[in-house]
Amino acid sequence: xxxxxxxxxxxxxxxxxxxxxxxxxxxxxxxxxxxxxxxxxxxxxxxxxxxxxxxxxxxxxxxxxxxxxxxxxxxxxxxxxxxxxxxxxxxxxxxxxxxxxxxxxxxxxxxx
Amino acid sequence: xxxxxxxxxxxxxxxxxxxxxxxxxxxxxxxxxxxxxxxxxxxxxxxxxxxxxxxxxxxxxxxxxxxxxxxxxxxxxxxxxxxxxxxxxxxxxxxxxxxxxxxxxxxxxxxxxxx
Numbered sequence: 001x002x003x004x005x006x007x008x009x010x011x012x013x014x015x016x017x018x019x020x021x022x023x024x025x026x027x028x029x030x031x032x033x034x035x036x037x038x039x040x041x042x043x044x045x046x047x048x049x050x051x052x053x054x055x056x057x058x059x060x061x062x063x064x065x066x067x068x069x070x071x072x073x074x075x076x077x078x079x080x081x082x083x084x085x086x087x088x089x090x091x092x093x094x095x096x097x098x099x100x101x102x103x104x105x106x107x108x109x110x111x112x
Numbered sequence: 113x114x115x116x117x118x119x120x121x122x123x124x125x126x127x128x129x130x131x132x133x134x135x136x137x138x139x140x141x142x143x144x145x146x147x148x149x150x151x152x153x154x155x156x157x158x159x160x161x162x163x164x165x166x167x168x169x170x171x172x173x174x175x176x177x178x179x180x181x182x183x184x185x186x187x188x189x190x191x192x193x194x195x196x197x198x199x200x201x202x203x204x205x206x207x208x209x210x211x212x213x214x215x216x217x218x219x220x221x222x223x224x225x226x227x
Contacts (some may be wrong), residue, residue, distance in 0.1 A: 043202050043204070043221050044202075045218065093213040099158060102155045104155045
């Protein structure tokens with residue numbers, strides 16, 4: 001079956017520094033790789049996604065990089081701000097099961 | 113633009129009582145619809161998904177059921193709630209394509225507490 005591992009489970013970063021969260025998946029046929037941000041008491045919100053035909057995508061302070069050979073993709077947040085504090089989930093699409101499978105989440109805390 | 117609504121936002125129910133949570137989507141047609149449950153401090157578990165009216169797929173055996181009586185309405189139900197049904201229930205939608213490798217858009221959830 002599908003397997004998704006997300007690391008680290010918790011991350012504390014000084015405001016202004018960068019944060020990196022890594023997601024490892026098992027299905028080599030996966031072709032869609034989104035990241036979601038969940039604030040307290042809210043539903044997850046899509047913040048960035050990438051498809052398998054590109055290796056990197058950037059949107060202002062947020063970027064996602066994909067290594068299909070190694071089967072992992074990472075979320076990069078630069079110049080972190082207090083509002084970046086949240087739980088982040090990766091959710092790779094598994095072609096065989098035709099659904100997104102969510103990782104266990106990373107709690108990111110930005111220290112002012 | 114598309115919007116998704118879930119209600120109620122919070123719900124406290126006694127063990128053995130029935131449940132009905134409703135989710136509606138506006139601004140799109142024939143979406144894929146999803147129900148997830150999230151335990152405190154944990155990830156999301158997919159409970160049900162639907163690719164069309166009356167079409168429900170169940171991901172895990174459980175005390176819950178889902179129905180889709182209209183194109184943009186998704187309902188999560190139970191006849192008799194258990195303590196283990198407590199959690200944060202999230203509805204989501206995505207574009208209705210043949211494969212689900214599309215972004216999913218979530219509502220703000222219902223926090224269900226069983227006493």
